Amino acid sequence: MSDVIVAPETRDLREMASVVADWLLARLPGAEGLEISDLSYPRGAGQSHETILFDACWREGSVPHRKGCVVRIKPRGFTVFPDDLFDQQYRVMKALAELGGKDSDDDAVRVARPLWFEDDPGVLGNPFFVMERKTGRVPVSIPPYAREGWLKDATPDQRRVLWRNAVRQLAAIQRVPTEGLDFLAGPDGERGLEQEWGKYRRFARWLQDVEPLPVLTAALDRLQSLWPANQPEGLVWGDARIGNMMFDDKFDVVAVMDWEQPSLGGALHDLAWFCVLSETMHGRGATYGAPLDGMGSREETVALWEELTGKSSADLEWYEDFANFKMTCTGIRLAHLRGTPGPDEAAMARRLKVA
Template sequence: MSDVIVAPETRDLGELAGALAQWLAARMPHAREVWITDLAYPRGAGQSHETVLFEAHWREQGEERQQGCVVRIKPGGFTVFPDDLFVQQYRVMKALAEGGEVRVARPLWFEENPALLGNPFFVMERKTGRVPVSIPPYAREGWLKDATPAQRRVLWRNAVEQLAAVQRVPLDGFDFLAGPNGERGLAQEWDKYTRFARWLQQVEPLPILDAALERLRGLWPGNQPEGLVWGDARIGNMMFDGNFDVVAVMDWEQPSLGGALHDLAWFCVIADTMHGPASTYGAPLEGMGSREETVALWEHLAGKSAADLEWYEDFAKFKMTCTGIRLGHLRGAPMMDEATMAKRLKVG
């Protein structure tokens, strides 16, 4: 079960190795005899981008060298989100890697020409560690389930530290993340997901989404601290070493300048459903911080107030519902039943 591949699209890895070797050789003028080995799709994670791990080898100045790499390819037909933020994903990771406070894999090269792999792609360094995967759920089986409560406590604290570190990043130089009409702050995230809801309804009418938006609009939060949005903030998008410290914060495919509380809300909702009181995967994981502990630690480390977090959590559930509906459309899977959706969105 632990080696389930969930990549949205796959290809012949032998052909990919040859194409990448030629491409890398052109980008490393001092390299000789470039070759690629150990190509593999990640196990148990990654449902929107085709992502392939590999080892790059070459000779330089008479010595053999090696670099673990990851190639991330822009989605083609399997597009989960209406907004194309592939270039922004690369740029935000590059900026964060240069800043150093948020631990991300260092982007190495970007290729905008789709001729080689069918779509633009970028290559980044490969980090080594363990990820609490969603398939199978980490709360049901795997290394985190088998860890001690004390080890889980270390992991939780380190994860929240990185979550808060995102909110300490100065926003100077991130103007490229503004919305289509220059939106920033809550207005940007609100615009993104109201457009997402309209996009979904081109396939089928979903009045429940309109009702949920109306409800949220009527409860508009007063607390709107500025901040960078990671977009999919959860421990399942973090890699950890043997000491349960964070090696990398991953999957920056929907970044924005939408504000500090979106990621905290998303993190809390996911934590609750995956390993907390609302988990459907068994008893809560002892040692993982409660919602109250997570919020208190985040406020202390980020230096921002989490007032009105409940609104942002409801908005996060709306975002998750939109994403789930879209994934269902792509996979031909049945949508969540209306009663469950209404309860989740607090409408009806």
């Protein structure tokens, strides 16, 4: 499989090792002989935040310690989203880790445990946080996991296990009580569908400050005219896909990753996002990958999700259309940042059903 580093920014990792060692010493009272080693960028994933893996080794008295860590740095110039939710990203992961209990608990959302948050930009150039490093395999998007790599090479039965475990985690997120997560509410305290709607209206306006995009306005008008009746409460992960999950050798979920756009927007946003991307990457209508036997169909995913959450998926088609709008906004923004041509307007109109 090809190894591709995808990172918005990179830096001298040897220099960073020294800085992180000094910073970490202040957070590990009694640590002696602290060394930071094996710094690297993740391969095949991570397009919005600079994310760096490293190992920390030290002694406390005669006892050796070794911890695998991940540092995630707040974006500087390469900002994909208009809403700054870096603090909320750390806080929701911390809350989920504290609720999680044992990793074997199917009711637990399996996240990497956040360890430290640093809001001083003077250390690494911007605020950052450090979390524990999980060990496993990720179905990466670059190159698409359905075209090459370990998931393509797996058997249909193994893929079936992976799919079921992924949907179980998707459902576990919707069983998380939202009490105590008020820090995820919108700028004016909004929750539910209004919160997600407001976020992406702001996104569309932000994009149109760069260039007029009437197709986005038309898509918003269409969605608003078809406003869904079913608006179940729930936590929004924000980028719900198997490419943001890590799996062990038994195809069980080790960690749910990339919580950079969380909200209290409601249960159906993540299910819709998951279904749209699954179809795109490995479903019957795959455009970036190829169909993979064993992966559940949209209908099977929805049925299992409803069974596990006890929530209705009524009006899911509307949320899938909204997910396509969100993905279109993200694609336009990434093209702006990379200086590459944006999506074809006619293709956008067809995708957003305003052609």
